[in-house]
Amino acid sequence: MNMWLNFLIDAFAFGATFIYGSTGEILTEKAGHLNLGIPGIMCMGGAGGCLVLNMIGRSDLPPFLIVILGILGALVFSMLCGLIYSFLTVSLRSNQNVTGLALTTFGVGLMKVLMIKLDATIYLVGPKQMYRWPFAGRQDSLQALGVLFFMAVLIALAAGWVLTRTRIGLNLRAVGENPATADAVGINVTRYKYMATCIGSGIAGLGGFYYIIDYMASQEAYLSVEALGWLSIALVIFALWRPPLTIIGSTLFGLLFSCASFITNIPGITVTMAMKPLLQMLPYVVTIIVLVISSIRNKRENQPPASLGLSYFREER
Amino acid sequence: MEKKLALQMRGITKRFGTVLANDHLDLDVYQGEILAILGENGCGKTTLMNMIAGIYFPDEGEILIDGKEVVIRSPKDAFDHRIGMVHQHFKLVDLFTAAENVVLGTQSDEKYNLKAVNAEVNQIADRYGFHLDPAKKIYDMSVSEKQTVEIIKVLYRGADILILDEPTAVLTPQEITRLFAVLRRMRTDGKSIIIITHKLNEVMEVSDRVAILRRGQHVATVRTAETNEADLTTMMVGRRIDLNIHRSQPVNALPRLIVEGLNLYNAEGIHVLKDISFTSNGGEILGIAGIAGSGQRELLESISGLQPVASGKITFFNPKKDRPVSFFHKSMKQVRALADKGAFHDRNMNSVNFRGMRSKAVRKMVKDGDVLFREDEVMNLRDKDPLEIRRLGIHLSFVPEDRLGMGLVGSMNITDNMMLRSYRKGPAGFLNRKKPKAQAETIIRDLEIVTPGVGTPVRRLSGGNVQKVLVGREIAYTPKVLMAAYPVRGLDIGSSYTIYNLLNRQKESGVAVIYVGEDLDVLLELCDRIMVMNGGAVTGIVDARTTTKEEIGLLMVKTDERKEAEDA
16 A cells, blocks of 8 residues: 555656646747747756755755755746747747757757766755755655645646636736737737746746756756656646646656556566566657547647747738 | 817828838817728728727827827727727637636736626626627627627727727628617717728718728718718729629520539538538529628538538539531431430420421431530539549639638749649640740739739739739639639729629620629629528528518528427
8 A cells, every 4th residue: 555655656746847847838838839948948947956056055054045046046047048938939930849949959958068067966955955844854755745846736726826817817818829819909918928938937947956956866867857848848738738737647647657667566567677668658658649639629728829839920911 | 069079190101111001191080970981902991090009100190189199009008098999800819708808908906807897798788789698708609799799898998989990891781780780879979980991881871971091091081971982982992983793684594513412511520511402504693692601611612622522412514505416326216216305406496306207308407407406514523623523624613712822822923823723734744834824914914913023923912913813813714613702802892893894704605603702782783693501501592683682681690490490
């Protein structure tokens, strides 16, 4: 029994990475911008946070302040990437797919350069060691759930609430559905697009930071952030562009991802070394199935924002 | 009583690149009046209004509201000055409800509460006599309901100056009457209403004054009561033009295309054509009327072989010319038997009977070529793609409503677009460019297409000229059946009449013309018979010479009785 619970808790903890990534991407997509730069932005978020922690990790600052500064570092780096993306796609109206892919290449590369220079023994002193709540000091698997995990859930719920229950959310959805309409009723389309992209990027960047510092807390963790970024984008479709649903989707993806390592613990099942990579494929297989299913259903409410991927220019005739 | 000025425009100028859209325009709008702005397409009506609504910013000139100069840089500024515009292409978010669209973008310190908005929408609707369910999603709405949402949206923001861009283009006659009643109620309420249109009868019906624009310039503003349609046209076009369509009686109209029990399901499995049956005759224009999206496009596409149909028959029927009977294949006995069945006739179309005649006399009559018979060409068009239809030698022309999407290739020039019809001709693998080029030049000359030359990409031509290229190409194909969907959409009066005359000339030369139109006045004047569609079914086929607009309007909204019976 306990083993299954551990399995589930680990899935939750792991899934938080996706919650950040997909919630960030949903906000961007709701403004009508398909941000394929999310993997790069998550990498940059991780790198930014680690860079800050590397500088202050050994200082005498109170632990919670170190954590907050680390989070701020992640936010600044990833939002800067988001700003580059918005400037290129909103102001210069360049192709969103190409810009996003370029940003991913850029972010992943820059992160690798930075991370090689950093000292893992310093930056990994982050939340895992210094500031945990509310399960600090516990020896069982619950200790995997830290502040950053609960923050992810809160952000997803809050994003869902803002999108459906507030004027800002209504306006943002209008911008993504039909920017000309939004413009005609006096909504500042450019500002909404910039804000949604930058805030979304910041949230996604936290995902990279969380994965490296909190969930994995290992020196090689940064190498797999990019792959998680791509899965986060796929998860947006799974969640039907609704942030609260990312919590469920992320947990499912987390389960599938940790499946490979947990299945060996189940008595009666033997997993050969050759089987492991096959099990690790599961999340990707599920993604493909989800894409197929979501393309079959055609309820209007479950479709991507209508002007996703299109640039908007008011005086275009 | 002297009315107060609500809005003044002084010396407004707007350029798009080198094109002068508005040239030092002056315009006054009073409180509590309906001002119609009349002009041909591309005369700058919409551009001018977009500047009041904050979509564009004028290069020169000033706008005064209640006597004070204002700067309108964005739609928000316009709303702040109590100006609201209902655009021709509705600016609504399909996925939202009516109330969500109404409240969109408004700023208020109050908490966002959709229920309160719903109540307020209902209140506005009651006040001006609209009918609207605030919780209905836009994608479930008819065009008229969407327009209602647009008007309420503007009123919700407290607009005193309302601009309506071509509000009647997509409505049925009954809906237009209802809209005009609402507009008159708003006028009584002291609001200024600017209505952009190019339909003269509506101008005469609803407006108090008319401002006429021509090529970006303000020609005149006249009181509606003191003018008439002919004068307005002259001012609008700059020369007197003949507003009559010369409709001739169909000569020798014989069935050319017979559609029976046609059913079609679209990709989503929705029943879009329900049991359609009609006959299109050669030498006759069959009009198709109906609210946009009633299945007109699907019908034409399934006839031309672009959509596979579920059931039904599409038969092409080509009455061939009379041919003399000969004994080449037939014996005397066979000829006599056929004559008994009434298969033969003489030059005056009287049937020929050999009963009681000697074989020698019969032989002489046949030899002299006095005995004729008619051989019809009957071909099944169902389940054939356009190429197969073409290979059968059937000249079927289709002018689709989506000119640059389905009709022409925007980035190719006129010659290349001509070749879309003829690229298979010529020696294997090589193209013959000479003939299409000559053809392009003929069309440019005959239809007065304004273009720098045959080498200009058609995308760069204006809407009217693009349409002329498309219609010209389809007519050059010497069609037996010519189907045109909204061929005058977006065209100015002059170009529209060119197209009508072209269709009439085709009709006179014996082509079966099928014309899908939205302007009922034109349908009544141009067509011989009008078929009305609603919800994918034919609700009636009427004689265009005796019917009325009201009758067609009723048919346009008539529901299929069989369907109602099924539902009940």
